[in-house]
Amino acid sequence: MNKTFTKAIFTFLLLSMSVLIAQAQNVIISGTVSDKATKEPIPGVGITVKGTTIATATNTNGKYTLTVKQAAPFTIVISYVGYASIEKEVTGNTSNLDFEIETTTVLGQEVVISASRTPERILESPVSVERMGPAVLKELSAPSFYDALTNMKGVEISAQSLTFKSINTRGFNSNGNTRFNQLVDGMDNQAPGLNFSVGNIIGISDLDLDNVELLPGASSALYGAGGISGTMLMTSKSPFDYQGASFSFKSGINHINDDNTGNQQYNQLDVRMAKAWNNKFAVKATFSYLQAKDWQADNYSNFDRTGRAFKAGDRSDPAYDGxxxxxxxxxxxxxSVVQQSIEPTIRAGILAASGGAFNPKTVLDNLPAGTSYPQYIGFINANVPAPLRPAVTNQYLPFYFGLKNSAILPNQEVTRTGYNENALVDYNTQSLKASGSLHYRFTPTIEGIAQVNWGSGTSVYTGSDRYSLRNFSIGQYKLELKGQDFFVRGYTTQERSGDSYISSILGAFINEASKKSQAWYPEYISTYIGAKLTTPGITDAQAHAAARNVADQGRFVPGSPQFEAAKDKIVNSTIASGTGARFDDKTNLYHYEGMYNFSNALNNVVELQVGASYRIYQLRSGGTIFDDLNHKIDINEYGAFAQIAKKMFADKFKLAVSGRYDKSSNFDGRFTPRVSGVLTVAPDNNIRVSFQTGYRNPTTQNQYIDLSVAGGLQRLIGGIPSMLNKYNMLTTNIPFTDVSYRAFLASVAAGTPDPTILKQYNFDPRGVRPESVQAYEVGYKGLLGSRFLIDAYAYYNTYKDFITAVDVFQRNPDNSFSKFGAPVNATGKVTSYGGALGLDYLIGGYNLSGNVSYNKLGDLPADYINDFNTPEVRYNLGLGNKEIIKNFGFNVNYRWQDKFYWNSSFASGDVPSFSTIDAQVNLKIPSVKSMIKLGGSNILNKYYFTSYGNPSIGALYYVGFTFNP
Known part of the structure; x- marks a missing residue:
């Protein structure tokens, strides 16, 4: 980072602190907010100075204190979801300003922060935003809030396992979604080395979650790199506002009618404790532990990995690849094996045995075409020296004859016999999360926070492979100082891969431990040829079956001592050793940022915010993932943003303009603007229009990965120039395209090798570059009366420099070829478009809700592999009542999505349409501040999968008890 930028950040932070600590002309008001009917205090009620961003909320006892840095009089607004708002004029310092609020059926009164990084009513948001607040969280029909996210409009989840799920909006879904940001209390919860957001592995427990805000679509103008398709902010409860002890325990079963496992138990415990003293000092601690048997991936369809497509055939296919x-x-x-390896090796042995005097190929080549196998044997007996006859007849002749006769030796690919995933992957799912924080209020509006979030567990993740994440852990550690107009924070994310390993490497190395491929393939081929030559009427399928049976003799059987010993040795050896499947990732991320809101200082004539950030990635994998075996790799990123907004035309229209500049070590700086407008067409009815831009840098793996996969058959490398130059791909050894290499192999197998078929693949000398999007959106959100809420939007996106990948083949000095995979940018532009409609209707105590979303892929460049991975149509329907009878409530959600084609580096295929129903009934016991919930997800137990190659998901039924929710 240059000196000028460093000075700018230092000056900005110093100015922020100086301005905020100076307290002048403060008006302090305090009091209690309670329910008018029950007289019980209500926590989490919003108290806002009308027309400003000054706000606070009641604590667990319903008490509040609000410091206002402007002269009285002014008006405060008391609002809470499900209650009628109250406005009150304040003329000076006031204590014991108490309010009683009444329940009402008004919708759309939630306050959101994410859309503009400043508090505003969700009805007035300039862009689409989804929110899940405290009232909703208590009544969820899903097992957790993270599972319930898919009920939001336009949101879908790719489930790789029970605890590992990826969130996505607006297309281009992926298992480890690098185009969607997730922030927990302001901290990016991505695994910095493995590049995926870790879902809720180190997230927030349901007991401690205050709210979720989700922005579908581009958001780089306010949140920086990433978030090209969305950003989600998860905020935990303040220990000042929510005090006391809480705990929740769920127990249930899953794997109903699952032939793989039979019924299995599911248990989860959550504990939260918080305490505040004198509204100055507070502490909080949470603990969560989940234990269950994971869903098992059992798609044994035959797959063509070159063409990324399903192919006919089952395990009887000699080239079966499940x-x-x-x-x-x-x-x-x-x-090819016979021609390039077996036949030359045996021929050389015979030639050596004869002292260089006898070359069997030269002799046999003189026989006329159409000579039968018995005639070859007769010729050998008559013309080959007696000592060499057995070797020529029994060892050499079958392979030589096979090369002359395609009916004996076909042009056929053959694969080793693999192992099912359940023999290799650890399905004993565990998730342990713990967090703790210390809070100190220097003034009523300035708070310091020291926070720790730590999570560990065992799960399964799908990337370019299936990764068994065993004892995987991530820790996040934060220091923050914040006020009503500013924050300054710094945090670090420490990733530790534990005992995690790659399943395909494990399977390949167990095969090699039982029998080397150099021995397995010759055994297979020789047995096949022998069967065809000596067994009249034998079919190809029968000959292949006999060949595999012989070659697999001695193969380690899953569960056997030999298998377990080999497995244990391989998973405890690193990939860098060349004999192991374990990766050893200890990558760290350091992030520093600050923001100041000048709106109040400018008397809200205009809203003005500025902010800056600085980030460091320290890649540390010991050569098991990155090119860091002999040197350290650091990536620096920094950026700054500003946003100005102004209400005009009698506050009927609000215009906001924002922009952000970001720079990364390996890429040029980038400016991302956003312009939005909100027009109030009637009270509580607004039309919004926005132009947004977003971008994401190539991931740390896109830049620096250097990893052997598929048992050593392919090497994945980073796409920046230094990585391409490491393997001379830009200079002295330019590789060949995948298509031309396959054609060349076909010519070799046909006995007519034609190297002119090979066509070079020319990488862009600039290497892989950031991808970007321009997003246009128009939307409407409004209340019709007080019971009917409508939210609709339409969008159009144009993507540039979309990051995709290519496979290439490079010639080695011995004329063999090595396969490489590298990220590249697609030429041309990719377009997508769609929209969504959400409806909420209150009738009596019932809440009827529904939403439908539509996403469509438009233009594609010729060299882009379609991975839109999103159903065109999906919809949700919901029905709930918090209190259908006294203390008894329920909630039901139905979800349906259309079929679509899934394309990824791991697997590709059709994802059928499916529907699920989640439901719960609950009984509240106010006398002991408790609630009993009986519920289930996918209660009809119709197994489905969300992405091709991932496990099918059945029902999960549970009963839960929560104290002090």
Missing amino acids: INVYGDESSQNMR
Whole structure:
């Protein structure tokens, strides 16, 4: 980071602190807010100075204190979801300003922060935003708030396992979604080395969650790199506002009618404790532990990994490559193996045995075409020296004859026999999360926070492979100083891969431990040829079955001592050793940022915010993932943003303009603007229009990965120039395209090698670059009366420099070829468009809700692999009542999505349409501040999967008890 930028950040932070600590002309008001009917205090009620961003909320006892840095008189607004708002004029310092609020059916009164990084009513948000607040969280029909996110309009989840799920909006879904940001209390919860947001592995427990705000679409103008398709902010409860002890325990079963496992138990415990003293000092601690048997991926469909497509055939196919079968990725062509390895090796042995005097190929080549196998044997007996006859007849002749006769030795790919995923992956799912924080209020509006979030567990993640994440952990550690107009924070994310390993490498290496491929393939081919030559009428399928049976003799059987010993050795050896499947990632992220809101200082004539951030990635994998075996890799990123907004035309229209500049070590600086307008067409009815931009840098793996996968058959490398130059791909050894290499192999197998078929792949000398999007959106959100809320939007996106990947083949000095995979940018532009409609209707005590979303992929460049991975249509329907009878409530959600084609580096195929129903009934016991919930997800137990190659998901039924929710 240059000196000028460093000075700018220092000056900005110093100015922020100086301005905020100076307290002048403060008006302090305090009091209590309670329910008018029950007289019980209400926590979390918003108290806002009308027309400003000055706000606070009641604590767990319903008490509040608000410091206002402007002269009286002014008006405060008391608002809470499900209650009628109250406005009150304040003329000076006031204590014991108490309010009683009444329940009402008014919708759309939630206050959101994410859309503009300043508090505003959700009805007035300039962009689409979804919110899940405290009132909703208590009544969820899903097992957790994270599972319930998919009920929001336009939101979908890719479930790789029970505890690992990826959130996505507006297309281009992926298992580890790098285009969607997730922030927990302002901290980016991505795993900085593995590049995916870790879902709720180190997130917030349901007991401690205050709210979730989700922005579908681009958001880089306010939140920086990433978030090209969305950003989600999860905020925990303040220990000042929510005090006391709480706990929740769920117990249930899943895997109903699952032939893989039978019924399995599910248990989860959550504990939260918070305490505040004198409204100055507070502490909070949370603990969560989940234990269950994970869903098992059992898609054994035959897959063509080159064409990323399903192919006909089952395990009887000699080239069978099952999607959730590992170790069968290794493939050899029978004719190529014989021609390039077996036949030359045996011929050289015979030539050596004869002292260089006898070359069997030269002798046999003189026989006329159409000579039968018995005639070859007769010729050998008559013309080959007696000592060499057995070797020529029994060892050499079958392979030589096979090369002359395609009916004996076909041009056929053959794969090793792989292992099902359930023999390799650890399905004993565990998730342990703990957090703690210390809070100190220097003044009523300035608070210091020291916070720790830590999570560990065992799960399964799908990337370019299936990763068994065992004892994987991430810790986040934060220091923050914040006020009503500013924050300054710094945090670090410490990733530790624990005992995690790659399943395909494990399967391949167990095969190699039982029998080397150099021995397995010759055994297979020789047995096949022998069967075809000596067994009249034998079919190809029968000959292949016999060949596999012989070659697999001695193969380690899952569960056997030999298998377990080999597995244990391989998973405890790192990839860098060349004999292991474990990766050793200890990557760290350091992030510093600050923001100041000048709106109040400017008397809200205009709203003005500025902010800046600085981030460091320290890649530390010991050579198991990155090119960091002999040197350290650091990536620096910094940026700054500003936003100005102004209400005009008698406050009927609000215009906001924002922009952000970001720079990364390996890429040029980038400016991302946003312009939005909100027009009030009637009270509580607003039309919004926005132009947004977003971008994301190539991930740390896109830049620096250097990893052997598929049992050593392929190497993944980063796409920046230094990585491409490491393997001379830009200079002295330019690789060949995948298509031309396959054509060349076909010519070799046909006995007519034609190297002119090979076509070079020319990488862009600039390497892989950031991708970007321009997003246009128009929307409407409004209340019709007080019971009917409508939210609708339409969008159009144009993407540039979309990051995709290519496979290339590079010639080695011995004329063999090595396969590489590298990220590249697609040429041209990618477009997508769609929209969504959400409806909420209150009738009596019932809440009827529904939403439908539509997403469509538009234009595609010719060299782009379509991974839109999103159903065109999906919808949700909900029905709930918090109190259908005294203390008894329920909630039901129905979800349906259309079929679509899933394309990824791991697997590709059709995801069928599916529907699910989640439901819960609950009984509240006010006398002991408790609630009993009986519920289930996918209660009809119709197994479905969300992305191809991931496990099918059945029902989860549970009963839960919560104290002091």
